[in-house]
Amino acid sequence: MQHYPILSIVVLFLGAFLTVIFGSKNDAVRKFIATISSGISLVLVLLLIKPIMIEGNVINYWLGNWRPVHDWAIGIGLEVDALGLFFGIIVVLTVFLSTLFSYSYIKKDVEKDKYYVLFQMLAGSVLGLVFTGDLFNMFVMIEIMTFAAVGLTAFRNYQEGALEAALKYLVLGSIGSSLVLAGTITIYSQVHTLNMAQISALLFNNLTPSALFAFALLLAGFSLKAFVVPFHPAAPDAYMAAPSSISMAFSGMVNKAGVYAILRLVYVLFHSMDLKSMQMLLIVIGTITMFVGVTMALAQNDFKRLLAFHSISQIGYVITGIGLSTALGLTGGLYHALNHTLFKGLLFLSAGAVFFATGTTDLNKLGGLAKKMPQTAAIFLIGAFSISGLPPFNGFVSKWLIYQATYQANMAIVTIIALLVSVMTLASFIKVAQSVFFGQMPEEFKDVKEVPLSMRIPMWIMAILCIITGIMPQFVTKYLINPAVSAVLNIGNYIDTMMGSGYAQKIIGEPVQIPQVDYTLAGYWNPIAWLVLFGLLLIAVALVALAGGFNHQSIPVEEDNPKYDVFFSGEANEFSHVKGNDLFWGLKHDLRHYFGFMHDAHSGVINDYALWAIFTTSIFIIYIFLLVP
Template sequence: MKLFVDIIPLFVAVPMAGAFLIALVARKIKWLPALITNIITIGLVFVSFFAVKLINIHKVLVYDVGAWKPPMGIGMVLDGFTVFMLTTVNLAAFFVAIYSINYVERFTSKWKFYTLFLFMIAGANGVVITGDIFNLFVFLEIASIASCSLIAFGTEKHDLEAAFKYAVMSGVGSLFILLSIVLLYSYTSTLNMADISNVLAQKDPNNIILMISALLIMGFGLKAGLVPFHGCLPDAYTSAPAPVSAMLAGAITKSLGLYAIFRIFYNVIGMNQALSSIFMFFGALSMIVGVILAIGQWDFKRLLAYHSISQMGYIVMGIGLGTPLGILGGLFHLFNHSVFKTLLFLNSGSIEYATGKRDLQKMGGLSEQMPVTSGTCLAASMAISGIPPFNGFWSKFIIIIAAVQAGRYGYAFLAVLASILTLASFTKVMKYAFFGKLKDGANSVKEAPFLIKLSMTSLAVICITGGILLAPGVYEHFLKEAVDVILEGTKYSSVVLQAVLK
């Protein structure tokens, strides 16, 4: 029964070992770090696919770290929601790693980039896979410290300023999370998430749970960049190197912020009507404010950053609805957003690589010089604005239908409105960056190198064919498992604790 349970720690151990290995050998062999990173990321993608297969058979697997049985020891839990997130994160990491081979040439100490990059993946995977709430905090910090240093990687003026802001904000977020973990521990006397849920179910509702919830929403909201807490995100995304922005938008904010918040609120503390309303309110607020701020931007990456906030709002609103359809829409949008936002940031990086510009007004007519970038950017723009048959259309459609079904017509209207505004602002991007007249001095612009094109094209293919995940036969294996885990709510505790005994 427990034949393949040993693959679970690989998601954390392999990238972390790779990071240390790179730090050891990089000075001697210059080409090795890129190779190691790519081998590890492609390996992680295959292990994630294998884990999806495994979960179809076993539903829940628990690995006991150091052979100490949970709830005493630390447990790593693999279930539907976890493999869904692992696939999303590792897929994004894989394409970004391919892209980085060419992009990172401009920096002096490349091996440091790869080391930090692998730490970031290890942290993100660790947050997703752990079943212990303090362990979650530790992995959260690994990922956020690595991403702070990566934002400052260029060590230019703006990079440092953005990194400082991001480091302070995410540090404060971590303090809130730690404080809530302390309160949770002193209230329940356990750290295992399944066990906490078990203990909480036996106690009466109490004001301390309210306080813990508020602290958790603040802490993870800061990590995810929902609207009242979004201050540092646009700066960080704008200043970071393009692969790092892509990773932050596509994987880190999702696993650190959204995954953790939904895992804790749905499976550990337990969802109720008030919390659901709060999530939907925050979601709708992020959705509208993000897109309105995005329309006026002329910096390509800053525009994408605000859109990222807006699309996170969709996800939070969808999952916050709490109906099966809403959760499905939210999760599917999470996956889709990870794909197309990664692609868009890679596009912006490829333009910056070729022309050195980020300002949309100074670009123009690039579609002749850079056909691949232009084509993939068009695909991603259509996906993010929700045009059928691209993947973004299906998930937004499901979220809107779910909101209507639940009788939340106001929220459904806001979702449609945000989608139209998104379309408007991406029409602007396409018009100014790729169509129109070629600007002076842009004749010598060349298309980006092969590996960058490869990575962007593969992501564009996923954008176009992403809707296939909803098709019968595929849906049951991937999305349904994740939706089921969220829907089962606090039954999570008994499921996990039984899996420990097997």
């Protein structure tokens, strides 16, 4: 069984290799290879649930059998604990369902063999990242992941904006990779090892200036991979330009790779989450990310771009939960990471189904599709209710845990912002539902049909999982979330499994305490109270939206070249089933200065976005040097 992790990674890379050799000319062969490789990887990872999640074991594997010599790691090792397996399950589930969806979705595209090659390389690199126990190997996987993602973003290069989106991803992704590499080199210069378990032991109470500098670089690099604000500008363009099956993968597993790396970094490598300053940094980043993402989504008139900003927003919930550094916060954050993969993947597939049937995702051109695509409409509504945090869907469970955790941590302002973001999320999906599936159907779509069964099957699987994880939270928490939370906190076990029993105590000089994890939910408010507050905030947002009036001069107007008009592209269109240009005019009027600033900030210029990344990295360095002892 110790070979399962490496085999689950190798089979995906092998699938890419075999597709080049045997699948370049035959569509059936490449579909077969992709299905077999992703299916085998899924089975191998699921077989690890019993020994790791249930029995509490940690599996390690040394490539070439290069085990530590004289208590020193000299080879590349894989280490799969409950946290790594949790994210591994997310990866392989996303890969398998996306593969099924791709059968019919990309049948009209050319060079489909390139699609499957790049997709399997992307999948193998992300799974390798979450299973590796070597910091430099993590960087290698990040590089493969980045270049595969760039190629997939540009896959439909005949579409307007695809090449530009790929270039943005390439530039910003390269900056993130460079930061990770620089941080890795700096760490190595101090501890002379790349094994993460050994690094964790050697850095315990040993945060020298070079270690702090490396910490800041790594945190910035991984934050860019997670697409948190302000490292997010490449994400909306990439999510929109890529095929929806790939947008699902970006949202479901690529940004989760960044989240996983942040967790390993702040909890395991640098032991920093007992510091209030580090907790506050992550909470502030998470809160800003969730708010900025949802407000950016409110102003979009393209289905996929709106989903892209919501994906950014939902990652903010995850980072906030992680930053609380409590068992309840980690439980909510990891539960929401799982839920985000399910409901956001489902919504991207719904957008892909709409595009497949109509050829557009422009909200102003759609309408009434529920009559022609009832299953897609039902699936979309499940995803919309889930992401909005409505019971009995899964988003409610994880958001409720985060509400409770922030309230319990005496951060009521964060609780209110999280609730407000959920309200605005629901409001924006009301707009999408009305503009795409209800209202008047344009004459050009009168012959639209439901998408093929091969596309509906993965959509229904994800929809059912959104319901199951919403109505059976005790089961999900017991067998998936709780073991992952314990793995985050049980640093001594992570070190000793890789380096040998007793190594952690030998290096650190004292027993590494295993925290007592209490999963009792905060008892301040019950779910009904949260729903009442949610309803009150919904009414408040509605009143604000209506009170502002209709004033075309209150916010920036559409520019001559709309490709840089991130927020308001499409607002000048005369026809809209949803009256989307009217629905949020009051809100936009009241927040016109904020929207104006965000409109100007998102210039579409790569140099500006690169400057954001470098500037924020500098802030991280200063903050960590000043506030982390």
